[in-house]
Amino acid sequence: MPELPEVHTVLEGLQSALEGRQISALHSYYPGTVSYDPALDYEPFPARVIAGIRRGKYMILNLDNATSLIIHLRMTGKLIYEAQPNEVHKHERARFELDNGAAIRFFDLRTFGKIILLKSENLQNYLPKLGAEPLSPDFTAQYLLQKLKGRKAPIKNLLLDQSIVAGLGNIYVCELLYRARIRPETAGDKITLQQAKEMVKHTVDVLNEAILVGGTSVSDYRRIDDKTGEFQHFLRVYHKEICPLGHEVKRIRQGGRSSFFCPLCQK
DNA sequence: CAATGATCCTGTCCGC
């Protein structure tokens, strides 16, 4: 599932594929994948990308005509660059055509991914309230503690809340809690300053390590050249039977999702 | 406001 490191990797690939190019058209093959800001009363293409920004799991592309694109891959979205694009695939939901005949194809088996075209000035209306970027200086133990104050929900659920920390998903939350030696069921308001510090440190570490190897491919995630990431080889508890110390990993359900943790390593 | 649960979607896997 694309989380921060995967979105980061895809955005980098997207930017290099679009470098010096013009997007000549956007085609949509599935209703609901591409949507348009009603204020967009002009034809947005052709246009050039002048900036690519990641915010949480959202990719934002600013075009040279005051138009922006928001792309969210959700669970199964993939952006794949092809110099000589094939015919439309069963799971292809949209396609960007470039001025050199290449294409960026948006595949999305489960159709939850979104592409939004909007006036750049309206960007804030199309992004939800997002919490701190975990790789920014805003993400501190103090920030986290303040957000967790009075929250009875399990820390696992709270770390998945994008309005608290933007960009974490199921995989990295399981991994960072293992590294921080904290049980996923721990109530938010029971987290100590020391634990908050551990969480911040290990969040930053695990995300940076994953970015270095192009993200985690557990199912559908691919880079823009259709290659897998490599961080799945370094996971310690997610979808594991035993942790690196040889203890049995337990699997529980929290908020409808699987949590993996080691009852011996995590307190 | 906070917490929980349903919903959207389709391919894969498991048990019988």
Place this chain on the structure above:
DNA sequence: TGCGGACAGGATCATT
């Protein structure tokens, strides 16, 4: 071999 059901889960919406 085939079938039904569980599962995968990010974000949003409804309910309590």
